[in-house]
Each structure stands twice: as C-alpha cells, then as structure tokens.
Amino acid sequence: MARDGGVxxxxxxxxxxxxxxxxxxxxxxLDEVHVLAVDDSLVDRIVIERLLxxxxxxxxxxxxxxxxxxxxxxxxxxxxxxxxxxxVDLIITDYCMPGMTGYExxxxxxESSNFRQVPVVIMSSENVMxxxxxxxxxxxEDFLLKPVKLADVKRLRSYLTRDVKLxxxxxxxxxxxxxxxxxxxxxxxxPPPLTESSDSSPPLSPVEMFSSPLSSPxxxxxxxxxxxxxxxxxxxxxxxxxxxxx
Amino acid sequence: MNTAVARLQRQFQDYIVxxxxxxxxxxxxxxxxxxxxxxxxxxxxxVVSLFFDDCAKLIKNMSRSLEQPENVDFKQVDSGVHQLKxxxxxxxxxxxxxxxxxxxxxxxxQNREGCLRCLQQVDYEYKVLKTKLQDLFKLEQRIxxxxxxxxxxxx
Numbered sequence: 470m471a472r473d474g475g476v477x478x479x480x481x482x483x484x485x486x487x488x489x490x491x492x493x494x495x496x497x498x499l500d501e502v503h504v505l506a507v508d509d510s511l512v513d514r515i516v517i518e519r520l521l522x523x524x525x526x527x528x529x530x531x532x533x534x535x536x537x538x539x540x541x542x543x544x545x546x547x548x549x550x551x552x553x554x555x556x557v558d559l560i561i562t563d564y565c566m567p568g569m570t571g572y573e574x575x576x577x578x579x580e581s582s583n584f585r586q587v588p589v590v591i592m593s594s595e596n597v598m599x600x601x602x603x604x605x606x607x608x609x610e611d612f613l614l615k616p617v618k619l620a621d622v623k624r625l626r627s628y629l630t631r632d633v634k635l636x637x638x639x640x641x642x643x644x645x646x647x648x649x650x651x652x653x654x655x656x657x658x659x660p661p662p663l664t665e666s667s668d669s670s671p672p673l674s675p676v677e678m679f680s681s682p683l684s685s686p687x688x689x690x691x692x693x694x695x696x697x698x699x700x701x702x703x704x705x706x707x708x709x710x711x712x713x714x715x
Numbered sequence: 716m717n718t719a720v721a722r723l724q725r726q727f728q729d730y731i732v733x734x735x736x737x738x739x740x741x742x743x744x745x746x747x748x749x750x751x752x753x754x755x756x757x758x759x760x761x762v763v764s765l766f767f768d769d770c771a772k773l774i775k776n777m778s779r780s781l782e783q784p785e786n787v788d789f790k791q792v793d794s795g796v797h798q799l800k801x802x803x804x805x806x807x808x809x810x811x812x813x814x815x816x817x818x819x820x821x822x823x824x825q826n827r828e829g830c831l832r833c834l835q836q837v838d839y840e841y842k843v844l845k846t847k848l849q850d851l852f853k854l855e856q857r858i859x860x861x862x863x864x865x866x867x868x869x870x
Contacts, residue, residue, distance in 0.1 A: 510769075510798060510801055510802055511769065512762060512765050512766050512801075512802040512805050512806060513801065515761075515762055515765060516747070516805050516806075519750050519755075519758060520750065523750060565797065594800065594804060615801065615804060615805065616743045616746070616804045616807075617805075618746050619746060619750065
C-alpha cells in the first residue's frame with residue numbers, strides 16, 4: 470500500500486501479516502466471538518475479515534488449511550496448545566485451496582476432540598450440489614456462495630449468539646425477551662437464497678440487527694457480552710441448500 | 716462553497732452510476748462501499764488496489780505459461796483464471812469476471828489461441844477499471860476536501 474492513511478480497517482502491519490500468509494491474532498477477549506477465517510486469496514481474506522469485524526467478531530485470518538491446523542494446534546509437530554488461550558467460535562473456510570481443501574480441513578476439525586463442536590462454514594465460488602452435500606454431510610454448519618455478502622455473515626452471526634447478556638437492553642434490536650438470558654430461538658432467520666445476487670436484488674439494508682453497525686474495530690470491546698460456550702452444540706439452522714443453478 | 720460541493724457530488728453520482736450501467740461494476744462493489752465508514756475511509760480503495768496487484772501478478776504468470784505453443788501449462792493457467800475470477804467477483808469487477816468465464820472455457824478445451832485472446836482482454840479490462848476507479852476515488856477526495864460527504868448511491 471502506498472498510502473498509510475489514518476485509521477484503516479487493517480493496520481499496515483496486519484495487512485502485511487495477512488498478505489504474507491502469517492497468522493494475525495490479536496489478544497483474545499473471552500467475551501468476544503472469535504472467528505478463524507481460512508482463504509488462500511488475499512483479497513477474499515481482507516473482505517471476509519472486514520465483514521466479520523463489522524459484525525463484532527474478532528478475526529484470525531490464515532491463508533491455508535495447514536496454517537489453520539497449526540493455529541488450532543492440530544498439526545502433529547507442535548506441542549499441545551494452550552487451550553485456555555484458544556477460543557474459536559466459528560471457522561469459516563474457502564473450499565478450493567491449494568494443498569488442503571476446505572473439505573479436508575473440515576474433516577480434520579471434525580476428527581479433533583477439541584474442535585469438533587466448533588461450527589465450520591464452507592465458502593465456495595461454485596454452486597456444485599455434490600460439493601455442498603458432501604460438506605454438509607461431513608458436518609459443515611453452512612455453505613456460503615461467494616462473493617460473500619454482509620447478509621450472509623449476519624446470518625452466521627445469528628446462530629452464534631445463543632446466550633446473549635445485554636448490558637443495555639435497548640442496544641440490540643433482536644427480539645430477546647427481557648426475563649431470559651437466552652436468545653429467542655424462534656428468530657426469523659429468513660436467509661437470502663444462496664445464489665449470486667442479480668442486479669435486481671434489494672439494496673443492502675443497514676446493519677440494524679447488531680448493536681455495532683459499521684463500527685471500526687476499536688469500538689468492539691464495548692459491545693455485547695456473549696457467553697457462547699463452544700462445548701454446547703450449536704443451534705443447527707436448517708441446512709442451507711443452494712437451489713441448483715443450471 | 717456549497718454549490719461547489721453539490722456539483723462535485725453530482726459528478727460523483729453520475730460517474731459511479733455510469734460505471735454500473737456500463738457493466739464495469741456490479742453490486743458486490745456496492746457491498747464493499749457499504750463496509751466502509753468514517754473509521755475505515757480507505758477500505759474500498761485498499762481492497763481494489765490489492766485486487767489490481769493480484770491481476771498484474773496472475774496475468775504475468777499466465778502469460779508465461781502460455782508462451783511456448785508446444786509446452787503450455789494449462790493447469791497453471793486454469794489456476795490463475797480461477798483465482799482471478801474469484802477476486803474479481805469479490806470486488807465487483809464485473810467485466811473482468813466475465814472475461815474470466817470465457818477464459819476458463821478456453822482453458823478447459825486447451826485452446827491456446829483463445830486463452831491468449833482472453834489474457835489480452837482481461838489485461839485490458841483490469842487496466843481500464845483501474846483508471847476508472849482511480850478517477851472515482853479522486854472525485855471522492857475532492858468532495859471531502861471541499862468539506863462535503865460522499866453520497867450514498869443506490870444502484
């Protein structure tokens with residue numbers, strides 16, 4: 470980047486580490502949702518990272534399945550991981566990657582005792598029914614068609630927020646009953662269809678579901694306190710199937 | 716001055732709308748714009764800048780693979796096209812993406828001539844888009860410098 474600018478979504482050092490395929494990992498706040506994003510494309514990593522940060526997630530972005538396993542401590546060479554340091558609430562991975570595909574990464578995660586409960590979402594630019602089925606059968610939580618949009622990420626976010634403590638009851642517009650800590654599971658999740666949007670799709674609505682719309686990462690600390698616990702089984706939404714695009 | 720700002724804003728509006736209408740951009744670009752805010756005012760320009768760097772690199776590699784008629788590495792070319800299609804799709808670079816679709820077809824049937832044509836076309840398209848977006852971002856800067864705000868544009 471020629472320009473350094475003022476505050477940018479990714480500090481130059483972040484961009485460099487993301488660019489070099491390094492592991493960008495900020496100190497973990499246990500109250501925040503932490504997402505591990507895996508994509509070999511730098512452009513896609515930057516975009517998914519921004520999408521996730523805008524929805525109040527902490528993000529670690531890596532450029533390969535191997536680095537993801539390394540980060541999770543699932544590669545055989547490393548010593549056992551410091552489990553209390555590592556809290557991953559969601560793993561979102563591209564399908565087509567050189568070396569290890571997203572599907573192979575999914576399998577490895579589901580084979581691990583530490584991380585098999587973590588929801589894994591697959592992203593792909595290709596709407597191949599067999600591929601989608603295989604991933605869902607292997608335990609993927611969801612399948613997103615690229616290019617990923619804010620609405621897709623918001624939907625993912627919604628099934629991560631099971632126990633939501635609201636410090637300020639007015640902050641969130643989700644229909645959470647006041648006398649309960651749990652998220653109303655009858656939330657209308659009406660997801661958009663998993664197709665590439667045509668030009669006639671409705672204009673993007675502002676981020677009204679979440680309390681920190683389009684805030685810079687600096688604001689994230691004061692956001693909702695989430696008590697999501699990875700060991701609980703996630704609410705399984707309806708398996709998202711892409712309508713066939715012939 | 717207010718009228719100067721208004722004029723610049725109108726110019727910006729017309730220009731960006733024309734980019735969509737002429738098919739240079741699609742609604743994924745709108746998505747990116749919507750991810751930008753006061754805290755991240757350079758998000759879009761940074762992402763597209765990375766995209767254009769990516770284009771240059773991938774095109775150079777594919778060009779090398781296509782160079783020797785007797786020895787074309789179509790696997791490498793296919794991989795390059797796949798990556799280019801992916802990133803162009805992610806930033807809303809519609810024309811670039813569309814060339815990639817044809818490019819992939821040529822690759823699938825190992826049509827070297829076709830690939831070379833597509834390569835040339837994709838090189839042209841990304842450069843044109845780069846110039847257009849540079850102009851767009853310059854307009855944005857002029858608006859901001861004149862004390863105005865960048866209009867939300869509903870395409």
